[in-house]
Every structure is written in C-alpha cells, then in structure tokens.
Amino acid sequence: MIKTPIIIVNYKTYAQAYGRNALELTRKLEKVADGNIAIAPLPMDIPVLVKECSLPVFSQHLDGVGFGSFTGHILPEAVKEAGAIGTLINHSERRLRLADIEASISRAKQVDLATVVCTNNINVSAAAAAMSPDFVAVEPPELIGGDISVSKAQPEIVSGSVEAVKSVNQDVGVLCGAGVKDGEDVRKSIELGSQGVLLASGLVKAKNVETVAMDLLSGL
Amino acid sequence: MIKTPIIIVNYKTYAQAYGRNALELTRKLEKVADGNIAIAPLPMDIPVLVKECSLPVFSQHLDGVGFGSFTGHILPEAVKEAGAIGTLINHSERRLRLADIEASISRAKQVDLATVVCTNNINVSAAAAAMSPDFVAVEPPELIGGDISVSKAQPEIVSGSVEAVKSVNQDVGVLCGAGVKDGEDVRKSIELGSQGVLLASGLVKAKNVETVAMDLLSGL
Amino acid sequence: MIKTPIIIVNYKTYAQAYGRNALELTRKLEKVADGNIAIAPLPMDIPVLVKECSLPVFSQHLDGVGFGSFTGHILPEAVKEAGAIGTLINHSERRLRLADIEASISRAKQVDLATVVCTNNINVSAAAAAMSPDFVAVEPPELIGGDISVSKAQPEIVSGSVEAVKSVNQDVGVLCGAGVKDGEDVRKSIELGSQGVLLASGLVKAKNVETVAMDLLSGL
Amino acid sequence: MIKTPIIIVNYKTYAQAYGRNALELTRKLEKVADGNIAIAPLPMDIPVLVKECSLPVFSQHLDGVGFGSFTGHILPEAVKEAGAIGTLINHSERRLRLADIEASISRAKQVDLATVVCTNNINVSAAAAAMSPDFVAVEPPELIGGDISVSKAQPEIVSGSVEAVKSVNQDVGVLCGAGVKDGEDVRKSIELGSQGVLLASGLVKAKNVETVAMDLLSGL
Numbered sequence: 001m002i003k004t005p006i007i008i009v010n011y012k013t014y015a016q017a018y019g020r021n022a023l024e025l026t027r028k029l030e031k032v033a034d035g036n037i038a039i040a041p042l043p044m045d046i047p048v049l050v051k052e053c054s055l056p057v058f059s060q061h062l063d064g065v066g067f068g069s070f071t072g073h074i075l076p077e078a079v080k081e082a083g084a085i086g087t088l089i090n091h092s093e094r095r096l097r098l099a100d101i102e103a104s105i106s107r108a109k110q111v112d113l114a115t116v117v118c119t120n121n122i123n124v125s126a127a128a129a130a131m132s133p134d135f136v137a138v139e140p141p142e143l144i145g146g147d148i149s150v151s152k153a154q155p156e157i158v159s160g161s162v163e164a165v166k167s168v169n170q171d172v173g174v175l176c177g178a179g180v181k182d183g184e185d186v187r188k189s190i191e192l193g194s195q196g197v198l199l200a201s202g203l204v205k206a207k208n209v210e211t212v213a214m215d216l217l218s219g220l
Numbered sequence: 221m222i223k224t225p226i227i228i229v230n231y232k233t234y235a236q237a238y239g240r241n242a243l244e245l246t247r248k249l250e251k252v253a254d255g256n257i258a259i260a261p262l263p264m265d266i267p268v269l270v271k272e273c274s275l276p277v278f279s280q281h282l283d284g285v286g287f288g289s290f291t292g293h294i295l296p297e298a299v300k301e302a303g304a305i306g307t308l309i310n311h312s313e314r315r316l317r318l319a320d321i322e323a324s325i326s327r328a329k330q331v332d333l334a335t336v337v338c339t340n341n342i343n344v345s346a347a348a349a350a351m352s353p354d355f356v357a358v359e360p361p362e363l364i365g366g367d368i369s370v371s372k373a374q375p376e377i378v379s380g381s382v383e384a385v386k387s388v389n390q391d392v393g394v395l396c397g398a399g400v401k402d403g404e405d406v407r408k409s410i411e412l413g414s415q416g417v418l419l420a421s422g423l424v425k426a427k428n429v430e431t432v433a434m435d436l437l438s439g440l
Numbered sequence: 441m442i443k444t445p446i447i448i449v450n451y452k453t454y455a456q457a458y459g460r461n462a463l464e465l466t467r468k469l470e471k472v473a474d475g476n477i478a479i480a481p482l483p484m485d486i487p488v489l490v491k492e493c494s495l496p497v498f499s500q501h502l503d504g505v506g507f508g509s510f511t512g513h514i515l516p517e518a519v520k521e522a523g524a525i526g527t528l529i530n531h532s533e534r535r536l537r538l539a540d541i542e543a544s545i546s547r548a549k550q551v552d553l554a555t556v557v558c559t560n561n562i563n564v565s566a567a568a569a570a571m572s573p574d575f576v577a578v579e580p581p582e583l584i585g586g587d588i589s590v591s592k593a594q595p596e597i598v599s600g601s602v603e604a605v606k607s608v609n610q611d612v613g614v615l616c617g618a619g620v621k622d623g624e625d626v627r628k629s630i631e632l633g634s635q636g637v638l639l640a641s642g643l644v645k646a647k648n649v650e651t652v653a654m655d656l657l658s659g660l
Numbered sequence: 661m662i663k664t665p666i667i668i669v670n671y672k673t674y675a676q677a678y679g680r681n682a683l684e685l686t687r688k689l690e691k692v693a694d695g696n697i698a699i700a701p702l703p704m705d706i707p708v709l710v711k712e713c714s715l716p717v718f719s720q721h722l723d724g725v726g727f728g729s730f731t732g733h734i735l736p737e738a739v740k741e742a743g744a745i746g747t748l749i750n751h752s753e754r755r756l757r758l759a760d761i762e763a764s765i766s767r768a769k770q771v772d773l774a775t776v777v778c779t780n781n782i783n784v785s786a787a788a789a790a791m792s793p794d795f796v797a798v799e800p801p802e803l804i805g806g807d808i809s810v811s812k813a814q815p816e817i818v819s820g821s822v823e824a825v826k827s828v829n830q831d832v833g834v835l836c837g838a839g840v841k842d843g844e845d846v847r848k849s850i851e852l853g854s855q856g857v858l859l860a861s862g863l864v865k866a867k868n869v870e871t872v873a874m875d876l877l878s879g880l
Contacts, residue, residue: 015727019741042701042735044742061732067675069860072721072754075702079681082704090318094732097315102344124322126350131343148307168350168388200729237508253541257646262515263483264522281512287455289640292501292534295482302484329459420509529876530758542784562760563791569827570786608790608828 050083064103086114139177162193186219226416270303284288284323306334360399382413446636490523504543526554581615589625602633626659666856710743724763746774799837822853846879
C-alpha cells in the first residue's frame with residue numbers, strides 16, 4: 001500500500017525533469033523527503049531512478065493491454081519490472097476513454113501497481129471511484145499550472161470529490177491537484193479530506209527545489 | 221421521461237436504415253410498436269423521421285459541447301431542435317473519453333434529452349451510473365452482432381450490472397444489449413432486472429421486420 | 441465539380457447557425473451569393489437547407505466508413521442522399537488520424553462528394569495533397585477565430601502551401617482559412633494562389649450578414 | 661544515417677521482448693546481426709539495451725511535443741538521451757492524427773532521430789513521404805501478424821508504395837512490413853524496391869531466434 005499522506009511530483013516532459021536532470025532533481029527531493037514524496041517520471045527514466053534513488057516511482061501513464069501486438073503502448077508488466085510501484089491514469093494531458101481507464105486499473109491491479117486516476121470534476125471523481133482505483137486525483141483543468149491552488153480557489157471541488165468518492169467506495173483515497181504551490185495549500189488539501197497532493201511545475205521548476213519541497217512537506 | 225420497458229433500435233450505418241430506407245423501416249416498426257419502440261438513426265435522418273413518424277427518436281451520439289467553434293461535433297441543442305428525445309453515448313463503436321461522457325450527459329440534461337450510456341462490463345456500468353444518466357446499456361463487445369444474446373451467454377453481466385448500477389444510483393435504469401434476437405432474449409433481459417434492450421442488426425437486417433419486432437415486443 | 445473561386449462558410453456549432461437560425465442565415469446569404477458561396481452546417485440541418493435554399497452544402501465532417509456497424513459515424517452515402525455536394529475533412533476542431541483521412545477522401549469520392557481537407561502548415565498541406573482531395577484548406581490553428589487573416593499575418597503559409605500542394609498534385613486546389621474577415625483578405629488570398637476561402641465567425645457572427653458577405657464577395 | 665538494407669525488429673509488448681527477456685532476446689540477435697538489425701523495444705527498456713547491447717535502437721512511438729506540460733507523452737529529447745537512434749511513428753497499433761505525425765517527424769529531426777512512418781496503403785505512403793521522414797514502412801493491417809508476407813500476397817502494394825513515395829520525395833526510403841517470415845520474404849521485399857523490412861512476431865516468437873534471424877539476413 002501507498003503510505004499516506006503523500007505528495008506525488010509529476011515530472012511531465014519538463015526540461016528540468018528528464019534524463020540526467022531527472023536524476024539530479026530526484027536526488028534533491030530525496031534529501032528532504034521523509035517517505036512522503038513519490039515521483040512520476042518519463043518511462044525511459046524509471047529504471048535508473050528506481051536503481052539510483054529511494055523515492056517511490058509512479059508511471060505517468062499505462063495502457064490497459066497485455067502481452068501481444070500493442071506497439072507504442074505502455075505494458076503494465078514492463079512498468080512493474082522497471083521498478084515502479086504505481087501509475088497515474090487519465091491525466092488531463094492524456095485523457096483516456098472510459099473503457100480504457102477501467103482496463104488500465106484492472107491490469108495495473110493484476111501486476112500489483114497502485115493506481116491514481118485523475119479527474120476534472122465531482123461527477124467524474126465519482127465515476128472513477130466506482131472502478132476502485134487506489135486514489136482519485138481531482139484537478140480542475142483550468143487551474144493546472146496556475147498560481148491558485150484548487151484547495152483555495154474551489155475548495156468545494158475537493159470536499160465534494162471526497163464526499164462523492166467515499167459515497168461510492170470508502171476505500172478510495174482522494175488526492176488534490178492543480179495549482180498546489182506551498183505548505184499552506186497542502187495543509188488546506190488535507191483539511192478538506194484528501195490524502196495528499198499531485199503537483200508538478202510548482203516544485204519541478206522551483207529555483208530552490210529543496211526549500212519548496214520542505215515547505216510543501218510542512219503542510220502534511 | 222422515457223416509458224419503460226423499452227426497445228431501442230440502433231440504425232447504425234446500415235444500408236437498410238439510412239435516408240429513404242430509414243423512413244421505410246421506421247414505418248414498418250410503427251405498425252407494430254405500441255409505445256415501446258424507439259429508434260436511433262443517423263443525425264441527418266432525425267428531422268424527417270420525427271416529422272413523418274411517431275416513434276421516439278434518439279441520436280446515436282452527441283458531443284458535450286455548447287455553442288461555438290466545434291466543427292464536426294454534434295451539438296446537443298441541434299439534436300433537441302431536430303426533435304430527438306434522447307441520445308446514445310459511448311457506444312462500443314464510438315467510445316468516448318471519461319470526461320467527455322460526463323460532459324455529454326451534463327449537456328444533454330441541460331437541453332432535456334434522455335441519456336443512454338453504453339458500457340462493456342460491470343465496473344464500467346458502475347462508473348457510468350455514478351454520472352447519473354437515465355440508462356446504462358451494458359453490451360459486452362464480443363457479443364455485439366452475434367447470435368447469442370448477453371442475457372443467455374452471460375446473464376451474470378446483466379444481473380451484475382443491475383446490482384452495481386443500483387448500488388451507485390437507484391434512479392439509473394439498465395438496458396441490455398448485444399446479440400438480442402427474439403422475444404425470449406427480451407423476456408430474459410427483463411427478468412434479470414433490466415428495463416429493456418438496445419439492439420440493431422437482429423431487427424434492422426431481418427427479412428420480415430414486423431414479424432421480428434412483434435416477437436421482440438412479446439418479451440416485454 | 442465545385443465552381444471556383446469559392447467562399448465556404450463553416451457554420452460550426454454557432455447559436456446563429458443551427459436549426460431555424462441556420463435557415464434564416466442561409467436565406468440572407470442566398471440574397472447576395474452569386475454561385476460563389478457554399479455552406480457547411482450541422483448534419484441534421486443538411487436536408488432542410490438543401491430543400492429550402494439554393495446554396496451548395498458541405499458536411500462539416502464525414503467518416504471513412506461504409507454500410508455496417510458504425511454507430512455514431514457520419515456515413516458518406518447518407519451525406520450524399522441528404523443532398524450535400526461535398527465535405528470538410530480534418531478540421532482543426534476535428535482532427536483525424538492519417539489513415540482515416542485517406543479513407544474519408546476515398547469513400548467521399550465513391551459517392552461523388554467533393555473533399556476539402558483542412559491542414560495546419562505547409563508540410564501537412566503537401567501530405568494532404570498526396571491523397572488527392574479536391575481542395576486543401578490551410579488554416580494555422582493559432583489564427584482561427586482571430587482578427588488577423590492568414591493571408592496578412594503569414595502570407596508565406598498560403599503561397600508555400602500552394603507551391604507544396606501543386607508540386608505534389610497539380611489538380612488539387614488550395615483554400616485559405618483562419619481569420620478571413622473582409623474582401624481585402626479574400627482578394628489577398630486569391631492573389632497568393634488560392635481558389636477561395638474557408639471562414640466562419642467573421643460572417644456567421646456578423647451584425648449585418650449581407651453587408652459582410654457582399655464585402656467578402658467583392659474580393660473574389 | 662541509418663545503414664541499409666535494414667531489418668527492424670518491433671518488440672511490441674511481447675512477453676518475450678520486455679525487461680530481462682528483451683535483454684536476452686537482443687543478445688541472441690547481436691550474435692548474428694552484422695550491422696543490419698535494429699530493434700524497437702518498450703521505452704523503459706531503451707536505456708539498458710543501449711548500454712548492454714550494440715544493436716541500434718528505435719523507439720516504438722514518440723510524441724510531437726517539447727518540454728512542458730505533456731504528462732504521459734514520449735518526449736523526443738528523452739528518447740534521444742536514452743540512446744535511441746530513431747523512432748517508429750504511426751504504427752497500425754498506434755495510429756496518429758495527421759498533424760501529430762507531422763509534428764513527430766519535425767521534432768524527431770530537431771533532436772536528430774531517424775523516422776519510420778508506418779502506413780497502410782499506397783495513398784497513405786505518398787502522404788507520409790510528403791512529410792519527409794527517413795522511411796515509410798508500408799504494412800497492410802490485414803496482413804500484420806499473419807502467415808503471408810506483403811511482398812508475396814500484395815507485391816503491388818510494395819512496388820506501388822515505392823513508386824508513390826519516390827515520386828513525392830526521392831530521398832525517402834521504403835520498408836516493407838506485415839507477415840515477413842523468412843529470407844525469401846526479405847529478398848522479395850528488396851527486389852520490389854524496398855530498403856528493408858519491419859517485422860515482429862515472426863522473429864520475436866521464434867523457437868530459435870538465431871536461426872530465423874540468420875535466414876532473414878540471408879535475404880538482404
């Protein structure tokens with residue numbers, strides 16, 4: 001199981017967060033993380049980051065396919081063997097069809113990978129919860145990459161998602177995404193009922209990564 | 221609201237079911253229907269079928285968009301003004317992203333169109349139900365167009381979907397699709413807890429449409 | 441075949457351009473058109489506009505499928521029977537996979553529909569031309585709906601597309617889209633080697649549609 | 661530049677060709693390859709295969725994006741830094757939109773990766789060639805994974821693609837895919853004007869990989 005509360009750092013395709021830079025960034029995070037930070041790098045960076053660093057690693061995406069003729073797909077077994085412990089699914093920058101989300105969750109469970117399904121509003125959070133992932137990460141698209149966190153701008157989306165998710169499946173956790181910037185945002189997210197946050201630019205592009213990471217961790 | 225039990229006939233892009241043929245086919249169905257048959261023709265056929273025939277009409281698809289720059293999309297307001305009473309969403313031949321399904325349901329409700337979300341298994345049925353459409357139509361893709369109906373081949377998918385859907389939202393009905401051929405299939409579907417069936421080739425391609433329709437209706 | 445030069449008016453899903461409003465708008469355009477204006481309305485509006493008005497009608501989209509199990513797709517035969525003379529393909533708001541563009545062009549030709557493939561830059565225009573549609577309509581996405589026409593902002597994209605298209609296939613015409621607002625834009629587009637323009641909001645949302653249409657036509 | 665003639669082995673998501681198995685398979689191929697075999701493994705396997713083996717490595721897919729907010733995408737710079745020399749684009753199991761193919765080719769060139777665009781027929785091959793990739797790999801989808809190679813079943817698709825590609829852009833090479841099984845298939849492909857083959861199951865699933873590889877190489 002994933003230890004909570006958790007901060008998952010999405011490396012996206014940022015210049016600061018692929019290849020050698022990903023290794024450097026992860027080592028900075030390692031210094032301050034106390035079991036509460038996980039990272040989501042590009043697939044080709046997973047094996048090295050797993051080998052060289054201690055932070056738990058998520059894939060940014062995974063396809064609900066098995067062994068066979070699926071060129072260009074991300075095989076769950078390969079994500080697992082590379083050393084990841086989980087995967088994001090359906091990020092707003094990589095939206096999936098409903099049937100494929102279900103297949104992705106189902107296949108990830110078969111290979112014992114944790115699942116974080118990203119959603120854009122309360123209804124979609126409820127739908128995601130009905131497929132029993134480990135977490136639903138609610139991220140209103142209009143707030144992603146912005147200066148105002150969802151927990152401040154639209155706290156009712158977080159609390160509403162927590163309520164909707166729990167009413168469908170008590171065992172599904174909620175993460176809070178979009179615009180999370182500092183420890184105050186994290187603290188607010190936790191207060192609203194979430195088990196943590198999913199964030200990206202606020203940390204990856206920070207001038208002083210350790211300082212920002214420590215501030216974020218202070219909110220847990 | 222949609223009168224149930226209901227048989228929805230999906231015209232797809234069948235040669236027997238577009239343009240003038242759609243009108244002819246619908247007139248045959250009208251003769252035997254007793255308020256229990258609805259049809260889902262191509263969008264350009266909706267206005268004529270609404271004007272010339274009495275059967276309730278569904279769109280085969282609709283996009284979760286509004287007025288604006290959405291070339292090639294099916295505008296909910298246009299479906300409504302054309303005279304349809306509802307729409308299929310997420311058919312296995314037109315799978316949508318989760319966020320788009322939610323937007324389609326939400327927009328359809330705003331213009332007072334009934335919604336039938338197609339699903340492929342029990343988990344996906346539960347997810348669809350969490351977004352509160354009027355109906356979930358469960359159709360295992362491997363049985364669509366085949367000779368064996370889901371209610372015979374995999375009755376547990378129907379009863380399981382009914383159970384899963386009701387546990388998420390009591391107000392959502394379940395339809396039963398894939399391989400429905402005769403009155404016996406319809407009767408079995410109803411017994412398993414569904415409010416009707418969604419079918420296509422079994423009726424559209426029948427040599428004697430009236431006879432097959434009457435047989436199907438006998439199962440309600 | 442399509443008479444050129446031509447102005448194709450894309451009705452998109454504008455409030456001013458669907459259902460009864462589409463009929464009203466088309467009647468205004470009819471008053472001033474002199475065989476040089478065609479319209480691209482929503483599919484459910486095609487039959488009425490063909491019946492009630494004299495302007496040539498394009499579909500906004502069409503799928504490269506045939507008779508069969510293709511729920512929610514736009515059947516070329518149905519577009520033809522509804523009375524359209526052609527179709528847009530691959531608009532920036534409805535981008536298609538390469539193989540599907542080819543299938544759409546191929547199927548449209550089989551039912552004798554003219555084809556206008558939308559593209560976003562010179563290389564893509566060349567690729568589209570290699571599949572021998574009737575027209576390639578080049579529309580840099582960043583200019584669509586904007587205040588500056590492509591023929592003014594990036595004339596080299598129009599002239600470059602004309603050159604690239606002709607070097608691949610002499611028989612393919614070029615249309616010019618994105619930001620076309622007045623007769624001057626149209627004239628400039630023609631000078632750059634195009635056979636006409638594809639436009640939308642500049643005309644559809646105009647306060648005085650006839651005046652704007654007449655100005656546009658003056659540029660031919 | 662890629663040395664030709666070439667045999668590119670697509671590892672897809674085969675059980676025999678990911679993680680440790682990919683390393684084992686590649687070592688077998690290394691024993692017999694003489695500079696003419698390249699491999700296309702999953703992204704997380706690229707770094708290890710590049711480090712441990714000598715065969716040139718292609719990515720199975722790449723997205724036409726840059727640094728930024730593109731969760732779940734395959735960044736060209738990351739493919740390059742992982743040590744690959746090129747990438748497949750638009751495989752039939754991962755079809756892309758036309759604009760995305762063009763963006764993928766363009767971005768791959770910026771980071772000096774060779775490009776192989778997969779196509780399904782002669783018209784699509786011509787369209788792909790117009791965007792100036794290094795190679796077009798023509799693979800009729802109905803023959804992929806089958807027992808009959810395209811060079812035997814439909815030699816006119818290979819020769820027609822060669823002719824169409826060369827008439828659009830002399831500098832683009834043609835590869836031949838779908839059903840390639842033995843040296844005779846390879847020889848026939850080369851005779852028809854191709855610079856090599858793209859194959860998968862015929863080699864990856866072979867009982868004796870070295871024997872099959874040597875037979876294939878004999879056809880060059």
